[in-house]
Amino acid sequence: MAMNRERGPLVTFEFTDRDFTRLRDLVRKLTGISLSDQKRELVYGRLTRRLRALGIANFRDYCDFLEANLDHELEHFTNAITTNLTSFFRENxxxxxxxxxxxxxxxxxxxxxxxxxxxxxxxxxxxxxxxxxxxxxxxxxxxxxxxxxxxxxxxxxxxxxxxxxxxxxxxxxxxxxxxxxxxxxxxxxxxxxxxxxxxxxxxxxxxxxxxxxxxxxxxxxxxxxxxxxxxxxxxxxxxxxxxxxxxxxxxxxxxxxxxxxxxxxxxxxxxxxxxxxxxxxxxxx
Ligand SMILES: C[S@@+](CC[C@H](N)C(=O)[O-])C[C@H]1O[C@@H](n2cnc3c(N)ncnc32)[C@H](O)[C@@H]1O
CATH class of the missing domain: 3.40.50.150 (Vaccinia Virus protein VP39)
Incomplete structure (x- = not known):
């Protein structure tokens, strides 16, 4: 198991093709955001903190949780997925x-x-x-x-x-x-x-x-x-x-x-x- 010197063991979460497809379909339906295959790593990286906070062990369980608790979880989910890069007077x-x-x-x-x-x-x-x-x-x-x-x-x-x-x-x-x-x-x-x-x-x-x-x-x-x-x-x-x-x-x-x-x-x-x-x-x- 990999170690992170400050935080101890690095836990990895199982993330199958099917999990990615489920999340991708949900994101598209709910936010319009279209995630390409290249975004798989990004989705994993952005959501692992949420899985950890919820004490959920893998992405299949998170997909089930998300679908069953959309009212509450959708906000956390979309907040994690969006890309917010911006600056003052961007494209001046x-x-x-x-x-x-x-x-x-x-x-x-x-x-x-x-x-x-x-x-x-x-x-x-x-x-x-x-x-x-x-x-x-x-x-x-x-x-x-x-x-x-x-x-x-x-x-x-x-x-x-x-x-x-x-x-x-x-x-x-x-x-x-x-x-x-x-x-x-x-x-x-x-x-x-x-x-x-x-x-x-x-x-x-x-x-x-x-x-x-x-x-x-x-x-x-x-x-x-x-x-x-x-x-x-x-x-x-x-x-x-x-x-x-x-x-x-x-x-x-x-x-x-x-x-x-x-x-x-x-x-x-x-x-x-x-x-x-x-x-x-x-x-x-
Ligand atoms: C890259 S930022 C662009 C910010 C700013 N407009 C600029 O050009 O600097 C894209 C923003 O679009 C928002 N966004 C993505 N999908 C959205 C949706 N379905 N409804 C509203 N905002 C959305 C994201 O949350 C993110 O903050």
Whole structure:
């Protein structure tokens, strides 16, 4: 038996092809996430801690447990399976587009005409995307905190939603930001919170974090002016992407914009949008 010097014997858990197929089918049905054969190791690695916590000895028993206790276990399961990589101002060209012409002008016009702007960060992970958007809006829309400008940030993974809502990050998460942005939009922790930063209250007031499975019902009415769904659909198969893009089109206002991730495309999947810039799509009327 292998040994881990700090923790003692390393317990291995039996994980058969059938177990992997059962988990893969469940993940796809419940979350839309499509796991390739190459993800087998990842699934094993991500779930062993959960098996250990539950005192379950092998994956077959865990599959039985999961199916019998979906109400409670689904959250732990999906939290373990999701990949949450993100950062502040990731794929910065999208934020530059929001701050520049012609998109910025369009947003100001919409705000003037409708008295409100609505944004949705769908698959927001730990919140950096939503706060980057909030910073961009705060820096470019006059008096934004006194206007009806709101960002909804949602994710399937309840742990990342809680992190986003708290708005507290290790200081190194913002090291690439300019000194001015750091000073203006983040508060440095001290004492027990040394090494951490907290997002400014005004920005936090603009963003509402909620858990939401994109595969389920969407309780919000919209319409949204801009939706971010970046680096999320890459985990879904094409039919699931097609359904999702169609639902986003239904949720956007006329000429509304959808941003997707750098390795994602709508080509040959959905015809309800026009590609206007790299990974930026405008809803067709
Ligand atoms: C790689 S992160 C992308 C975060 C951010 N949008 C970005 O581009 O930096 C993908 C996120 O999608 C979420 N996700 C995956 N499947 C989902 C689903 N069915 N419903 C909602 N969120 C989902 C994951 O939990 C994860 O936080």
């Amino acid at each position: 060209h999208h934020f530059e587009m929001i701050a520049g012409e012609p998109l910025h002008d369009w947003l100001l016009r919409r705000l003037q005409e409708n008295g409100r702007l609505r944004f949705w960060s769908a698959g927001c992970s730990t919140g950096e995307e939503a706060y980057s958007l909030a910073i961009t809006l705060a820096e470019t829309i006059p008096d934004v905190f006194n206007r009806d400008v709101k960002i909804l940030a949602t994710d399937l993974d309840t742990n990342v939603v809680a992190t986003g809502r708290a708005g507290i990050y290790p200081e190194n998460r913002i090291e690439a930001l300019s000194g001015e942005r750091k000073r203006t939009w983040f508060q440095k922790g001290s004492g027990d919170s040394a090494g951490m930063v907290k997002v400014a209250d005004e920005l936090r007031g603009m963003v509402t974090f909620n858990p939401l499975n994109l595969m389920g019902d969407w309780p919000m009415r919209g319409p949204f002016d801009i939706i971010f769904c970046r680096n999320v659909v890459i985990y879904f198969d094409k039919p699931t992407q097609a359904t999702l893009f169609d639902r986003y089109a239904n949720m956007l206002c006329d000429d509304g914009v959808l941003f997707i991730g750098h390795s994602e495309t709508m080509a040959e999947i959905c015809t309800r949008f026009d590609l206007v810039a790299k990974t930026m799509y405008r809803k067709l009327r």
